[in-house]
Amino acid sequence: MHNTIQKTVLAVALAAAFPALAQTTTTSPTLAPVIVTASGISAKDSDATYASEVHHRAMIDASGATNLVDYLSRHSSLNVNSSYGNRNAPSLDMRGYGVENGYQAIAVTVDGRRLNNIDMANPLLGSIPLSAIESIEISKGTGSVAFGDGAMAGAIQIRTRAFNGASVSAVTGSRGMQSLTANAGVSREFFDLSVTATNDKQGYSSDLDVTQRRDGSNNRTEQAKLTLKPVEGLRLFLDGTNSRVDTRYVGALTPAEFNSNPRQNSGNTYTHQQYEISQARVGIEYKVNPSLTARYSHNREDRLSNFVSSSSLSNYEYSGDDASLAYSAGNIDVKAGLQRFQGERISSSNRTSKDNSALFLQGVYRIGALSFSAGGRKEKVNYVYAPNTGTRLQGEHDLNGWDIGANYRFTEQVSAFVNYNSAFQAPDIDRFFTFAGAFNGFIQPAKARTLNVGVNHDTPRNRLRVALFHSKLDNEIYLDPVSNNNTNIDKSHKSGLELQNRWQVRDNLNLALSYTYTRAIIDTEGNLSGKEMPGVPRHGVTAGVNYKPWETATINVNHVWRDSAYAMNDLSNNLRNRQSIYSSTNLNFRQRFGKLEGFVGVDNLFDRANGLWVSDTAVYPIDFRRSWKIGFKADLI
DSSP states (O other): OHHHHHHHHHHHHHHHHHHHHHHHOSOOOOOOOOEEOTTSSOEEGGGOSSEEEEEEHHHHHHHOOSSHHHHHHHHSSSEEEEETTEEEEEEEEOSSSHHHHGGGGEEEEETTEEOOOSSSOOOOGGGSOGGGEEEEEEEESOOHHHHOTTTTSEEEEEEEOOOSEEEEEEEEEGGGOEEEEEEEEEEOSSEEEEEEEEEEEOOOOSOOOTTSOOOEEEEEEEEEEEEEOOSTTEEEEEEEEEEEEEEEEOOOBOHHHHHHOTTOOTTOOOEEEEEEEEEEEEEEEEEEETTEEEEEEEEEEEEEEEEGGGTEEEEEEEEEEEEEEEEEETTEEEEEEEEEEEEEEEOSSEEEEEEEEEEEEEEEEEETTEEEEEEEEEEEEEEEEEESSSOOEEEEEEEEEEEEEEEEEOSSSEEEEEEEEEEEEOOOGGGGBOTTSOBOOOOOOEEEEEEEEEEEEEETTEEEEEEEEEEEEEEEEEEOTTTOOEEEEEEEEEEEEEEEEEEEEETTEEEEEEEEEEEEEEEESGGGTTOBOTTOOSEEEEEEEEEOSSTTEEEEEEEEEEOOEEOTTOTTSOOSOEEOOEEEEEEEEEEEETTEEEEEEEESTTOOOOEEEOSSSOEEEOSOSOEEEEEEEEEOO
């Protein structure tokens, strides 16, 4: 642990020295402007009235990551872990909502399509090919107006890209890791067409289970996007995705077993889960005049989740509609819209649905150096539980969210913002039942009010973002590990500091640092008053170096460190074992030869044994072995 802390302190110290180094360099590269859209209205991130973090295609390419989950866990400020060993549907935590439930406090979208589920299943990020992503925008403490239900910590917007040409890539690595991806596309005056196909096999990490099976997964995804531009100002779009994910993930070890040998099986049968997803979206966008744009899209998704090892099968049927009008003229931008999402889960014993419908209005007004934003959302949520035998149950909630903010530009280099956001989270359909499956009532929605204050400092070679936040929550939703009932925490709060910095030291050297400090406290809940929410590390650091030793080569070194925390089930803060420090150093080298690029990488370079602590008797090993990979990418056209 001492060596890990030393490495992290050294990384932060070096990062603190980078601005001085950047000021002494004689070169003058510039960092590209960053555009954000969490309010539904585009703006430079330094002029936005909220905090954000954006990852664009060049950053993704330089990282050496081969899938989306690895990229987010190693190159963003998010706390990303395998969910009880399942890396395809990982746990997500931002701003102190915890590794167990944090994913439900973040609205996740792909090209506007929601990935959040109506039950407690984590978003299936593993089904999104990393090669198809154009940008990832992480908005913090805002998003309740544009995204509604669940955007209490913020939102993650993933945008896919259009291809013009063709490429293939292949990767192989330690313990059976393999990945094959093909991208192709054509862009013409009247249409754009892109297709992606990937077959991604994760390597195993642990010993054989009692049935002589390996852990790991196989993910096959095909994706197609078509945009028609028949006349000026009109765009018609159609896209679809098919994914099949077959995964086996490890069971829990005792702390003694984990400390002795995290690879051992301990008599477990690995959980075997299969996903099948079919999604299609159709839409239209029309520029009525230079100031007014109308847009509508409809999405349909059919999903099958099969826990083969326990014979538990669920079918999901999702559909969504999104209609909006955007007005932009002079110093004012306004966006208004209607949204509806209908979700139903069909199992062998019941049909349960959650339907959301909403109206929203968001605007930005600029007066010289001052930008002012305001918006509101009204959302209705309806539930129906229809068992094959027994009483049909219904419930509903009427919810409101709003957001106000201001940004003032003091100089070309310095701007500051303040933002106050009201957000909500309607319970998912599993929350009305105990862990054993008994009905425990329609519990209350969670509500959060968050104050954000931030400063931006930009030079051509340096981009600094600092934000402070404080969130007051009513009825935060949690599972009581003693009674096994889903219920509400009366009052709680979360506060912290977020720092991001990128330095273009020279044309061939780029340095990045992300630091988070987070506190999550229960205020009023009997014996839990004053306790910290479990699974929330106080400190988190992500540091990276991207260096081009010569024009056609890139070296990327990345280090992730997260502080220890209370174990996932330790609401009382009194268990013997804590969530241990997470530490991983990753190294990648890329070399281009004309249209061919080769790469080699090592993950968890120092072989750090990381784990997910649930209780005094259960630890799930995650990212606990060093692994290597080697591969190539070829541009065919």
